[in-house]
Amino acid sequence: MTYDVIIAGGGAAGFFAAIQIAQQDPSLHLVILEKGKDVLNKVRISGGGRCNVTHAEFIPNELARNYPRGERELRGPFHTFCSGDTVDFFEKRGVPLKTEEDGRMFPVSDSSESIINCFREECRKLGIEVITNCGVNQVLEFEKYWELDTAGGTFRSRKLLLATGSSQKVWRMLSKMGITIVDPVPSLFTFNIKDPRIQGLMGLSSFAGVRIPEAAIEAEGPVLITHWGLSGPAILRLSAWGARALNALNYHFKIHVNWMYPENRESCLELLREEMEANPKRTVFRSKTFDLPKRLWQSLVEASGIDRSLKWADLSRKQMNRLVDELTDCVMDVHGKSTFKEEFVTAGGIDLKEVDFKTFESRKFSGLYFAGEILNIDAITGGFNFQNAWTGAYIAAKAIAQAP
Ligand SMILES: Cc1cc2nc3c(=O)[nH]c(=O)nc-3n(C[C@H](O)[C@H](O)[C@H](O)COP(=O)(O)OP(=O)(O)OC[C@H]3O[C@@H](n4cnc5c(N)ncnc54)[C@H](O)[C@@H]3O)c2cc1C
Structure with missing residues (x-):
């Protein structure tokens, strides 16, 4: 099966990127490949089932200060897509957000299902294909395309976005390709x-x-x-x-x-x-x-x-x-x-030195992009981890949609 763009990982970053790509260039043939039998699982359980979508800190450099890993690298990207843009994205699609006293932002419905339904509805409208039970086992680079060996067969695409979160298996796979992985350790x-x-x-x-x-x-x-x-x-x-x-x-x-x-x-x-x-x-x-x-x-x-x-x-x-x-x-x-309340993130992942933060593309492999927790970026609790996923996904999507 051949696509223009393959997104590996049906989580926060994967869905957000797919929607942005399809909106910016509807002619692109794209698919989300998800290992599990369901998508967006972490979004569902996040914030105690309420999904702390982002944080009411709208100044890019101030927002970046909440990332023990990624502070420097995210300053630029936050100038392109910040928490205010996240609020806009959801409000425009009928999911208003509210701010709690400590700055955390949740859907007014107090239910993560609002976010999931919003993504599902956008995917339906934009005709984005989602294939579950389709874990990526291997990624091979050919001159003009990527070939993915998955539980659901072989897939090929010109552009590949990896948004597989903190999957040890994917990190091991990337490490074998020569991509540097910072050892994962727990945070929060x-x-x-x-x-x-x-x-x-x-x-x-x-x-x-x-x-x-x-x-x-x-x-x-x-x-x-x-x-x-x-x-x-x-x-x-x-x-x-x-x-x-x-x-x-x-x-x-x-x-x-x-x-x-x-x-x-x-x-x-x-x-x-x-x-x-x-x-x-x-x-x-x-x-x-x-x-x-x-x-x-x-x-x-x-x-x-x-x-x-x-x-x-x-x-x-x-x-x-x-x-x-x-x-x-x-x-x-x-x-x-x-x-802490079942919430945890992983510190570690793809070494930030190997990523171009203007496009979220690999510096070692052209046509290979990353977004979300797969990168060595993580934040304190408060909605910042999702904001990293939205921002990375937005910028990678823009670069993919505009790439020749
Ligand atoms: C209990 C809990 C609560 C949280 N609450 C919040 C919160 O309220 N606010 C906040 O900002 N952050 C929260 N976080 C952190 C937040 O969930 C993550 O930072 C965020 O989900 C990262 O998004 P991602 O898309 O990079 O990864 P994920 O959301 O983890 O998505 C990765 C997807 O890739 C799939 N995948 C993995 N390997 C493969 C493969 N080989 N092939 C295909 N697919 C694959 C996975 O099954 C998964 O669906 C919480 C985390 C936990 C554990």
Whole structure:
């Protein structure tokens, strides 16, 4: 079977690219080949079934700052197709989006099915062929075309777009062709911690500064205490920016939490002294908690070796210092990681140096394009991973449609 364009992978990037190509050049004969028996599976389960389509950050360079891998390379592409263009695309097709307080954007319907139906409807209108149960096993390059050996037979095309997500098998196949693959490691995970200071406090959340000196990374934001350890935006940010370094540490490291952030040791000491002077007769345990959840404050007071009945006036200098340590530099051992709400992405994939980001074409093979998670690009949680898929797919599609 011969086509002008073959798209391998019926996921977010594959569908978006197919629609863009068919719209820009309806004369092109194109097909989506999907390994599974169904398409768009990740879109369906994404965002807890609501699909966090993109993020309400409309300035290209600011948007790019959310990508631990790909920040530099995506700046240019975001100037061509940014989150505002994603909003436009869906709104024009009857799928309005809404913005949540933290900037995440979802379909107003709160259902990922709206996105899937939109793609299916566009494919139907544009006559895009989709073949399922058709995993690509091998890709061969001939002088003027690509030949694909698949579970559904042999396919040929002039242009080939690989949008197979984080498929290890495809990465191995590409590696054999001489394309450099950066080793995949997980990103977006929470930290497993067994520590008496947070035992029994699950559900509490506090704004904190967190850092992992062994990996030279730090972040700030809400930290959530869970049954297993620590989670929340600040922890997820560390897991994304430190994906590779934390993997190298085998997920065993020390995390330093400043529960008083943005205060530092000195300013925290000052606050405690003021409290001591203002309420000398109050017990430290039951004292004002400086924006900290009460039970967390009490746990840290006890961890500082301060008796529940001790009054501020009787607090020794040593105890005061210990309390400041617990509040601003609470060190905990992390032993392993857990998945965050089943959401995860893979850090790793096609080495970005081998991709021309004006076209998303391989620098090594002409007529071969990539989009989505197959590339060594990934982001923190918030809709950014899909935005990478939409942007890459749009630019690759434009290049394919305009190529001779
Ligand atoms: C549970 C979960 C929730 C998520 N929620 C969000 C969210 O709300 N917002 C967000 O921005 N990101 C989210 N993500 C990340 C997001 O889903 C991915 O970044 C995005 O799907 C990547 O798109 P893609 O098209 O590159 O890959 P995919 O969507 O993974 O699509 C790749 C497709 O290629 C197919 N394939 C693989 N190998 C072959 C082969 N050899 N031949 C043919 N086909 C093949 C696969 O079966 C798949 O259908 C979530 C991820 C998970 C796991």
